[in-house]
Amino acid sequence: MPERVFVVGDAAEDVVAQRVLSRLGAVEVVNLDSDDDPLRAPSGAGAGEESSHISLGKRWLMLKRYRGKWLKGCPGTLGHVCCNLWVVNPGEGCPLDCTYCALQHYFRRNPTLKLFTNTGEMLKEIEQRTSAEPRRRFRICTGELTDSLVFDHLTDLSLELVPLFARLPNAVLEFKTKDCEVDNLLTLRHEHGGKTVVSWSVNAPEVVEQDEALTASLEQRMNAAALVAEAGYRVGLHFDPLVFYPGWKEGYCATIRYIFSRIDAENIAWISIAPLRYHPEQQEIMLRRFPESRLPLVENFLAKDNKLRIFQPLRFEMLRFIWKELHAVRAGMPVYMCMESPAAWRSIVGGPPLAGTELAEIFSRSACCRV
Amino acid sequence: MEIEDYIAEKHVGGSLLSILRRLEAQDSRSVCALIEAINPSANTLRGLLDLVYEICRRDARKLHEVLALPVVHDVVRHEKLSRKEKQKALRIELEALRYPQMNSVRCKINAAQQELLRQFGLRVEAPKDLEGDTLTVRLSVRSLNEFADYAEKLKLLSRHPAAGEMFKLLRGE
Numbered sequence: 001m002p003e004r005v006f007v008v009g010d011a012a013e014d015v016v017a018q019r020v021l022s023r024l025g026a027v028e029v030v031n032l033d034s035d036d037d038p039l040r041a042p043s044g045a046g047a048g049e050e051s052s053h054i055s056l057g058k059r060w061l062m063l064k065r066y067r068g069k070w071l072k073g074c075p076g077t078l079g080h081v082c083c084n085l086w087v088v089n090p091g092e093g094c095p096l097d098c099t100y101c102a103l104q105h106y107f108r109r110n111p112t113l114k115l116f117t118n119t120g121e122m123l124k125e126i127e128q129r130t131s132a133e134p135r136r137r138f139r140i141c142t143g144e145l146t147d148s149l150v151f152d153h154l155t156d157l158s159l160e161l162v163p164l165f166a167r168l169p170n171a172v173l174e175f176k177t178k179d180c181e182v183d184n185l186l187t188l189r190h191e192h193g194g195k196t197v198v199s200w201s202v203n204a205p206e207v208v209e210q211d212e213a214l215t216a217s218l219e220q221r222m223n224a225a226a227l228v229a230e231a232g233y234r235v236g237l238h239f240d241p242l243v244f245y246p247g248w249k250e251g252y253c254a255t256i257r258y259i260f261s262r263i264d265a266e267n268i269a270w271i272s273i274a275p276l277r278y279h280p281e282q283q284e285i286m287l288r289r290f291p292e293s294r295l296p297l298v299e300n301f302l303a304k305d306n307k308l309r310i311f312q313p314l315r316f317e318m319l320r321f322i323w324k325e326l327h328a329v330r331a332g333m334p335v336y337m338c339m340e341s342p343a344a345w346r347s348i349v350g351g352p353p354l355a356g357t358e359l360a361e362i363f364s365r366s367a368c369c370r371v
Numbered sequence: 372m373e374i375e376d377y378i379a380e381k382h383v384g385g386s387l388l389s390i391l392r393r394l395e396a397q398d399s400r401s402v403c404a405l406i407e408a409i410n411p412s413a414n415t416l417r418g419l420l421d422l423v424y425e426i427c428r429r430d431a432r433k434l435h436e437v438l439a440l441p442v443v444h445d446v447v448r449h450e451k452l453s454r455k456e457k458q459k460a461l462r463i464e465l466e467a468l469r470y471p472q473m474n475s476v477r478c479k480i481n482a483a484q485q486e487l488l489r490q491f492g493l494r495v496e497a498p499k500d501l502e503g504d505t506l507t508v509r510l511s512v513r514s515l516n517e518f519a520d521y522a523e524k525l526k527l528l529s530r531h532p533a534a535g536e537m538f539k540l541l542r543g544e
Contacts, residue, residue: 297429299470301500311473312502316543343504347542 002061002095002113004028008035010065014117017063020154035064037110050108051288057111058095066116070125074144079304080339083272083353085174087144088122090157091115094147096178097213099290100241103145105282113146119157123164130171140165143176143199150179158184166193174199174236178215180224189231197269198228199236202259204251207243211295218255222262234269240338241276242318244298244310249321256325265330273322274338276300277309312343320348374399377406381413390420394434401435408447409457419458422465429469442468476501480540483533490531491524497537506537 005027011017012031021029032038038060039053066089074085093113094103104111116122130138142148142161152158158175162185165173173196175185185198200221203211208218216224225235237259239252276298278286286296300308309315319337326333336353337344345352374391377383383391394402402420405411411419423437430437437443446452446460467474480497487495496507508525512518528534 294429297425299473301473301502303500303502311470311476311500313476313540313543314472318543320543341503343502347504 002027003059004030004061006030006032006038006060006062006064006112008032008062008064011063011117014063014065016115016117016119016155016157019156020061020063020115020117020151023154032062035062037062037112039110039112041109041111048288050111051285054104054108054111054285054289055097057093057107057113058097060112062112062114063117064114065118066122070122071129071140074141080341083336083338084139086138086140088126088140088142089116089145090119090122090142090155091146091151093145095150096147096215098178098215099211099213099286099293099295100243100276100278102278102282104285104289105279106145108285115151115155119155119160123160126171127164127168130168134170136170138168138171139174140171141174141176141199143174147177147179148175149177149181152181152184156184159188162188162192162196165195166191168195171195172197176201176236176238178212178221180216180220182224182228185228185233186231192231192233194232194234197234197236198225199238199269200225201238201240202255203239203241203243204245204248204255206245206247206251211243211290211293218258222259225259226262229263229267235263235267236269237271238274238338239322240272240274242273242322243276243295244314244318245294248318252322253325256322256329260329265333268330268333270334270336271326272336272338273319273326274340275310275315275318277303277307277339279306280308283308316344316347319344323348372403372407374403374406377403383413387413387417387420390417398434401438405438405447408454409461410454411458415458419461419465422462422469426465426468437468440468473501476540480537483536483540486533487528487531490533491528493521493524493528495528495534495537497541501541504538504541506534506541 001024005021005024007017007021007029009032021027030038037057039057041050041053070088072087074083074087091114092103093107093111094101095113126140130136142157149158161173165171175196176199178201182198185192185196202208202218202221205218208215229235242248242252245251276295277300280302283296286293290296299311299314301311303309310318319340323335323337326335337348342352374394378388378391391399391402405419406416420434423434426432426437427434438447442464443461446457446464449457449460452460480501484495484497487493493508493510496509498505498507510521512521
């Protein structure tokens with residue numbers, strides 16, 4: 001729960017802001033005229049100052065209107081195979097505190113959590129854009145710049161998004177989370193129309209324990225996944241990031257075994273696998289904020305896309321191992337590699353993902369087929 | 372030499388200055404011994420200490436313990452290497468300690484590469500940073516006969532286990 005809430009100008013008039021404030025109850029509220037981040041780091045701020053602001057920013061919340069374009073293509077990464085995911089961001093920043101999270105670097109100069117209060121405009125834009133391109137299949141995720149469900153008990157956004165996507169013939173919604181907040185989704189069991197996929201980020205038990213502070217345990221995540229599956233939703237899984245550590249094979253095998261002891265593989269919409277990668281400046285933030293974590297000390301190198309990545313032979317070994325383990329559960333398991341090189345697809349799968357752009361189409365189509 | 376002498380001589384500032392002034396007594400003695408042996412610039416020392424600290428953190432060791440490891444000690448105390456050569460060799464040893472698996476793969480690829488060079492006179496190059504699945508062979512010829520010679524060599528090379536080994540190593544198999 002945030003310790004302090006900032007409400008910016010006309011956002012106070014929005015239903016979402018009023019709902020969030022009423023549900024937070026006794027919390028310090030500050031009204032602002034400017035929508036500048038209250039923790040905005042001055043230019044030239046060092047990693048030390050930024051790191052302490054990042055931690056504080058996770059306890060502060062800003063309610064403001066979003067002024068830009070809502071629906072965007074996932075930026076992907078240079079020279080890597082992209083799954084053509086679309087993203088909308090109903091907020092920015094995440095109160096969960098994973099050591100490897102890219103958001104701590106991405107929002108290091110504006111670290112206060114943000115929820116946008118004019119999400120009605122977001123819904124309109126999704127509807128207009130998808131109806132303007134009826135032949136295109138859209139897979140749209142809300143979990144790129146925040147956790148999709150961690151604020152849902154405050155905003156009720158899922159109560160609007162899920163019915164909207166049920167009406168859209170050419171779009172699938174993906175929630176991506178490490179939380180177990182699914183109460184709203186369960187109330188929509190007769191309304192989702194098979195057009196919403198609820199995805200969990202999952203990892204080896206050691207990684208969840210040591211590097212995913214404040215998140216739901218793997219057991220809690222799978223409890224929630226089992227509930228939504230029972231309510232007819234399809235489930236997505238993101239093994240992201242795959243982390244190398246001594247005993248990683250046993251760790252990931254244990255997670256895969258556990259997941260499929262709780263969820264029927266037939267309920268899986270898609271699974272992504274992606275080894276750890278992050279911007280080099282994030283290394284300093286990770287080392288400062290998480291001195292106990294070994295995660296920044298893996299064998300990585302600076303790749304062409306200016307991200308530190310695990311060196312290829314080890315990375316491919318990990319990808320191949322997880323790929324095989326998942327296909328051992330079910331031969332046709334819809335697994336894809338997120339932000340990997342064409343060489344990875346050739347070496348691990350034997351070829352490119354059905355000539356590139358079809359990957360997203362396939363996933364959207366397979367989810368739509370359940371309607 | 373004392374740490375303060377080095378700081379003054381090299382005009383050390385910024386983060387290296389605070390690192391050097393925070394050293395515990397035993398670590399400070401080890402760093403002084405290192406400085407005397409290799410006379411590094413401030414930038415070189417910073418680079419080496421970054422590697423040492425990452426190894427310390429990963430392996431839960433003290434700085435002086437890493438600098439006392441035989442592979443490090445042997446370089447620092449080597450009688451025939453110049454200071455510059457010691458700096459270079461020390462960096463290689465520390466990188467091997469920091470990135471043991473990467474180093475192991477590189478050594479195996481180098482061995483396979485040398486084997487192919489020795490057998491066929493062809494240099495088969497792995498991709499930069501071991502990233503990608505393409506091996507490169509460059510040929511220069513003065514005649515069609517040389518083309519034919521190389522064609523025969525390439526045919527034999529393609530069946531040599533060392534060539535297959537290079538692909539397998541790159542693919543993490």
